[in-house]
Amino acid sequence: MKHPVIFLDRDGTLIYDRPGFYLRRPEQVRLYRFTAEALRLLRRAGFKLVVVSNQSGIGRGYLGLEMLRRIHLRLKAELKERGARLDGFYFCPHHPDDACRCRKPSPFLALKAVRELGLTLKGSFVVGDKKADADLARALGVPSVHLKTGHGRSQRERYGPRLGATHRSPHLLAAARWILRRS
Numbered sequence: 001m002k003h004p005v006i007f008l009d010r011d012g013t014l015i016y017d018r019p020g021f022y023l024r025r026p027e028q029v030r031l032y033r034f035t036a037e038a039l040r041l042l043r044r045a046g047f048k049l050v051v052v053s054n055q056s057g058i059g060r061g062y063l064g065l066e067m068l069r070r071i072h073l074r075l076k077a078e079l080k081e082r083g084a085r086l087d088g089f090y091f092c093p094h095h096p097d098d099a100c101r102c103r104k105p106s107p108f109l110a111l112k113a114v115r116e117l118g119l120t121l122k123g124s125f126v127v128g129d130k131k132a133d134a135d136l137a138r139a140l141g142v143p144s145v146h147l148k149t150g151h152g153r154s155q156r157e158r159y160g161p162r163l164g165a166t167h168r169s170p171h172l173l174a175a176a177r178w179i180l181r182r183s
C-alpha cells in the first residue's frame, strides 16, 4: 500500500522562525514544543512525513551546503530525542531570482519525493506558514493548512483571503489533529 504524505515546511512550521530572523547555525534550531507530538500522531495515522523547504540562504550566500547539512542533522537529533522522525528532506537551494524549477510553490520537489519514496498524493496534505505552501498544495491538488506560527500571521495580513489555504490552525499540533479528523 502506498502511503499518503504530509508535506511540511521547515522554518515557522517545525522550528522557530519569525520575520527578520535567519537560521544560519545548528545551535539556532529550536523545535516548537508541540512539533514532535504532532509528527508522532501523524506517523501513527499512517502518513509519511516529508519536509519541502525553500533554503534561499544558500543562493544568497548566507550559509553553505555543509552548514545546511549540519542544521538538518541537528533537527533530526532533536526530533529523535523526542521520539519523532522525518521520512524525507527536500530543499531548494536557489535564489528567488534564479528562476529554478524547484522553489516552492513549484511542485517539483514534492513530486520528486512522491516518486522516490513510493508515496501517493491521494489523502495527502501540505502544512506551512507561507502562501507558497498553500500554492504548493493547489499545484498538487491536495488540501493545505496555514499555520499562525512563524510568518503565518504576517502572511495572513499581507494576503488575506488570497492566501488560499484550505484550513487555518494555530500551530502544527492543531493542524495534525484537524488532518486526523478529516482522514
Ligand SMILES: [Zn+2]
Pocket: 092, 093, 094, 100, 101, 102, 103
Ligand atoms: Zn530551486
